[in-house]
Amino acid sequence: MDPRIREHAQIIADHSADVQSGDDVVISAPAVAEELAVALHEACAERGANPVYLNSSSRATRAVLKNREEEFETPGHLLALYEEMDAYIAVRGDVNATEQSDVDPETNAAYRRALQPALRERLSKRWCLTQFPASGSAQLAGMSTDGYENFVWDAVSLDWDAQREHQSQMVDILDDADEVRIKSGEETDVTMSIAGNSTLNDYGEKNLPGGEVFTAPVRESVEGEVHFDMPLYRQGREIEDVRVRFEDGRVESYSAARNEEVLDGVFETDEGARYLGELGIGMNRAIDRFTYNMLFDEKMGDTVHMAVGAAYEECVGEENEVNESADHVDMIVDMSEDSVIEVDGEVVQRDGTFVFEDDF
Structure with a gap:
């Protein structure tokens, strides 16, 4: 594992999310960011916290948006998870940054309205949003993968x-x-x-x-x-x-x-x-x-x-x-x-x- 990934996880745990012993922590990350998710689990374990891993997927979300015919409903089980957690860590990273480009904007708006109660609950807790330097994100930025990795980790590791x-x-x-x-x-x-x-x-x-x-x-x-x-x-x-x-x-x-x-x-x-x-x-x-x-x-x-x-x-x-x-x-x-x-x-x-x- 690139040592900068563990450094990234340590900054999140100590500086951003202030992970403490006994905290119930939800970690949401795409598969491409699994190494950072693993490093975050290490950091949570070292601090005596209890991590739960959600594998976020823009492709899976697209499948819902493209195929559901009924009105969207607030997912009660997701809301219940947010109500019980102490901290939430969201990691972004794309393999395909245009995955949802063929979803109707009105469908996206309806989906966001349904998720609003869960989002409001999530924002009431300690939370951190960060980026993993995935290749799709690098391509969108017009950068090489190595160049984008340097860009992301330099930005994350400021004083x-x-x-x-x-x-x-x-x-x-x-x-x-x-x-x-x-x-x-x-x-x-x-x-x-x-x-x-x-x-x-x-x-x-x-x-x-x-x-x-x-x-x-x-x-x-x-x-x-x-x-x-x-x-x-x-x-x-x-x-x-x-x-x-x-x-x-x-x-x-x-x-x-x-x-x-x-x-x-x-x-x-x-x-x-x-x-x-x-x-x-x-x-x-x-x-x-x-x-x-x-x-x-x-x-x-x-x-x-x-x-x-x-x-x-x-x-x-x-x-x-x-x-x-x-x-x-x-x-x-x-x-x-x-x-x-x-x-x-x-x-x-x-x-x-x-x-x-x-x-x-």
């Missing part, structure tokens, strides 16, 4: 204490703020209130790799237009040049140059999918290339991302409404040129450089 300190400077700015404005080029100019909401510092806990700060907009405060100029890869299809117009917080119009029908399925999931649930700011300089993997791409320095759909409850203040949805879809804006982030009228980032960095 997370130092990353936390770096990102805390942006958390301090946003935590005291009322309004954020994002401007980029001629097509992105959007404002939103974050008053009363909290900003979280993602330094490799729930997401590994981490490398962003994020909060939730006040639900009906978002106004303006956004050109998400970096592609989105979803359901095995690439969505390009997404443009969205918000009024009173709600998505009132949208378009995409390619695979717009996938967006149709997203926005038709439920009413909450028409509102922003998250504003995130990428701050991980170690992630320096786009790989069609949102777990990495949204963390890149020089980017912001906005997610339509479910908000994280930890971000939403008591006096504000939590946006609820069965979906959560991140989309990215490149902020490296002709771009600013303003907080309460003050520029805090210009062309990807933050006000607290030396070359601002």
Whole structure:
């Protein structure tokens, strides 16, 4: 076994999921990531925890989506498992990144609605989402397998204490703020209130790799237009040049140059999918290339991302409404040129450089 796999498992167990003696831990991973699953079982055993292994398979999920004629139902046995567990570790890795490309977007939306109660329960526990450097994921990123392995394990093995300190400077700015404005080029100019909401510092806990700060907009405060100029890869299809117009917080119009029908399925999931649930700011300089993997791409320095759909409850203040949805879809804006982030009228980032960095 590559020693970096065991290092990856140790970081998850100690830093991300905080696995303790007696914990009931669910590990969900595809067959291609079996070595990481084995290393995670070793780590759980060393700490006196009790792991259960779920073999996730995009091909098996496709079989359900393509063949079920009745309405989808919430799987009670899965919900019961999540209710009983203490921690959940999800590993991604693809042999075929386009496995579900022939599934109707409306079917995907219906399936996600059925799974929402289980997802809500899962997110209420300690959890970590990470990536195994599988060959299909490398191919999607346009990299060799060896190159992708180096990319993933370098991103996972950062000095997370130092990353936390770096990102805390942006958390301090946003935590005291009322309004954020994002401007980029001629097509992105959007404002939103974050008053009363909290900003979280993602330094490799729930997401590994981490490398962003994020909060939730006040639900009906978002106004303006956004050109998400970096592609989105979803359901095995690439969505390009997404443009969205918000009024009173709600998505009132949208378009995409390619695979717009996938967006149709997203926005038709439920009413909450028409509102922003998250504003995130990428701050991980170690992630320096786009790989069609949102777990990495949204963390890149020089980017912001906005997610339509479910908000994280930890971000939403008591006096504000939590946006609820069965979906959560991140989309990215490149902020490296002709771009600013303003907080309460003050520029805090210009062309990807933050006000607290030396070359601002």
